[in-house]
Amino acid sequence: MTSPIEDAAATQSHLDEQSERPKRGPFDGLARRWDHLERWQQWGVLALVAALVYLLPVLNPPLITSEPSNDFPITCANMAIYALAALGLNAVVGQAGLLDLGYIGFFAVGAYVTALWTSTDSTFVKIPYLWTLPLAMIVTVFFGIILGLPTLRLRGDYLAIVTLGFGEIIRLLATIIPALRGQVGFQNVGAPPGTKSDGNPVFANSSGTPWYWLTVTIIILLMVLLGNIERSRAGRAWIAIREDEDAAEIMGVPTFKFKLWAFAIGAALGGLSGALFGGLNGFVNNQKFDVQTSMLFLAAVVLGGAGNKFGAVIGGALVAYLPLRFTGLAEYKFLIFGVILVVLMIFRPQGLFGARNHLLTYASRARRWLGEKTSGSGATAVPATEESSS
Amino acid sequence: MSRSFKASAAVAALALLLAGCANDSSDGGATSDGGGGGGSAKVLPAQSSIETPAGAVKAAGDGKGKCAAGTTIAYVGAMTGDNAQLGINIYNGVQQAINEHNKANPGCQVKFSKVDTEGSPDKATGPVTQVTNTKNVVGVIGLPFSGESKATGKIFEQAGLVHITPSATNPDLTKNKWTTFFRALGNDNVQGPAVPKLAEKIGAKKVFVVQDDSDYGIGLAKTATAALGDKVAGSDKVVTKQKDFSATIQKILNSKADAVFYAGYFAEGAPLDQQLVGKGFKGTFIGPDGVKDDQFIKLAGSSSKNAYFTCPCIPGELIKEFATGYKAVSGGKDPGTYSVEGYDAATVLLSGIDKGKATRPALKDYVKTYDGQGLSKKFKWDDKGELAELAVYGYRVDNGKIVSVGTIG
């Protein structure tokens, strides 16, 4: 759907005789080089990156570390959890183009599922923590469908305000319903099993590293899975919906069904990250699940580059990292964060890693077909399409 | 043009309305002056000073303390964000204790480190872990809020690091079987029952209880309601950051209560009181320690004249010696809520360090068996980490200042 802003802006830029080509950021060159690597080379680079990522809390690199104000492994674990949430939101916002401002609601539901079924404060049956992860996903998908069925027929900004309302309702219900204990909260939320030699649990609330590794592993598995979904019929349908919902509908894409799918997948990941968040903190109450945090998730996705799952993960990690790293600037940190966001949007609106439109299947075979020459000259023509996401 | 006509019409309408009222505004002000204290309410006399308790342990000690260089006491709690002021009150008190101690004890220079949690449970794990992993830290003052204390108590327990909270009042905190947790003040179970006692003193017969959605407000409303018994005129709930209390006020006015107890913080308590008085409420407004803040007076304006407070905290500004020392640390500001508690808690830890108990297990055992008089009260903990002797003070607003009316039990 083309909005008046875009049309208008297009007109404007034509009038100004300034149809300037979007500037190429430092990461675009990287992306191009990446595309030219063979599949096995790509996997090799990824494995190296993954190894570095796993080692991050152990290396505790100076300058990057959030100490002495925040324990670095815990910072890492928080980064990973935000990254996971951003990954899920990216499926909704970035892939299917559904503006969801109430994503925090799913995150909250996930955290509460974990708390209800593992915390000593809950009257529910206790189940092992690891079981609550799939349970949290199931429950949030259920909530996602409940929310999605009536609202996904709404377009654009109407959907945004309704989802925002949903997020608020979840938070307020957590306050109102006595069983959810409001701000009193749930203590001693469960954790995966295992004890260290000194008698303390492996997954203690004070040891971020195991939590980090667990979450990163989940993220990697999910990225592989989401990559496959993106290349499947669902992924193509999402892009079609994102680019032009009416056209997609006319071409026979069951848009409602695939929107619901995106919503459900996003909800599941949101619930999963919420459950991990509950476990990591060992305490769940209603204080974290406000509109601002929801906006932070959205900012994470856009910061990284909506539609690009690597970007979303990095965006999520950054959004968690910056406030924890720069506590020295305590008073100013949200100010700085806001400025970064605005400046980035003005100078690099596609995010750090923009969504890249490429052939979803047979990409490498197609490239071989077309040969080096065309892909080389094609690179200059590509930006126009690259930028036109949404 | 029609627009300018409309605008001028609006201005005219506004002018007419206000002109109508303003004639009465002077005598209106006079009535509110008279009625501010509440129709039949007695005005309790203010306390002017408190003697430093005999034999109170001071931070300076005997000047013979010896300890390893680098021994550190940490403050963990809010330093920035919406809850910063409470944290500042506390850590200035701690800083004062440490300054006095280090000046008097050349052989034992204790370091003080401060870590920020913003008072939020989900932000607290990182800083707390950081502190527990810092080997030099032998004792902690904090955490100030109940939520963050709940979220992190286990971490302190696992690290065997003693921590004394100067302000977290949730009663359940001491039911966790944590051996490292100690509370330097009375919990909500102590403060709640003080509400009917205060109400009785000021002659209020029916009290309407309003609670916010915080852990603190809910707990306090529960104990206060139980203690008030059949004096409760009604109850209502509000939310944090709420600004419009008209629905609640209607209920209060309908209930004909002559006092309102607001279990929550000043940010909502102040506009509530103000709107209440604005709608013609003539009774007394009673707030707990979360409302007892100079900000309350600023925000509620002249309506604050009808306000009384309960607080398990001693009026630090009345202890002259303490107030002078505090001003030197805080840059001229008077001690605030829980400054004395912060000082006392730090003093307990410092006296242990001076006695050579400068390791985590030794200091923990020292605090457990500690028995001494502090500036605010006697410090001797039971096996759960609660104090045995507790006093609740009454306060009221007088000429734009909060003054103590002495202990209310």
Added chain:
Amino acid sequence: MHTLLAAAADDQWITLDWASLGSTFWPSTFDGLTFGAIYALVALGYTLVYGVLNLMNFAHSEVFITGAYAVVFTLTSLGFGASPPNLSGPEIVLNLILAGLAGMAAAALVAFLLERIAYRPLRRRNAPRLVFLITAIGMSFVIQNLFFVWRGATAEPSVTMFQNKAVFDLGGNLIYMDTLIIVIAAIVMMVGVDQLIRRTRLGRGIRAVAQDPDTATLMGVNRERIIISTFVIGGVLAGAAALFYIMKVPSGAIYNGGFILGIKAFTAAVLGGIGNVRGALLGGLLLGVIGNYGQVLLGNGQWTDVVSFIVLVLVLMVRPEGILGSNLAKVRA
């Protein structure tokens, strides 16, 4: 056996208190209308900008709070304080008008800067909608935290504008002066804006751009000027809303005070039909009243927003474009 699924039946958390609603029905209505009128004025700012730019201007709540700060600062410097001032009626009116003008000017200035600094570069770059939205959120953070850094976490000391009292009695229900001033002034201003959109040259321009920016530009409408004007009009209205808000909540000037009100106002705009001026008025008043009824009926301030949002969802399910429909362009001259 423990309950496996959410069964909160042991603690009753929904009780319908019809008696209270009955006994406080009229006062609740008047109070609801008062805040509803304030929502409506702020909602207009959202609606106008949405109409011409299709942009959810999240930073509009900060435009509003800037106005609130300006009102408080002006009144404080004019000698207003905690107690009602000892001034004659016309003097008070003069001072309030001054404060209102200061609020409007400050809010309009921020709205203007917002458009110039944040949104204009995006339009020139043909950025997608999501980018606009994130920029709006970013600017909201920036302005909010500028106030935080400048004024701290606590609200400004309260300023009382006048001794509020009941003006007349409506069948046993007292109508207070502030209610009367706010509702009447807000409605007059809304009518003014409605007429501005319908009758004036600027209004025609706004409608033209809302309908089709390209064609409007081709027909000689200066699009940039129209856009900046809508931001400024929105700012002026937010400034007026700020004056009324401070009248109602004298300690309302706090750095994050605009955010929640902004969300409510935006909800009001969507409820009435975003992009629709009359919809904003209707949505605002409805939301104020419904929230109040909800709170009284369910006996708990925590229900206010839940009820508001549920009403919003229900309305959108029946009328996906809000109660009055959503097109600024379709307003007849």
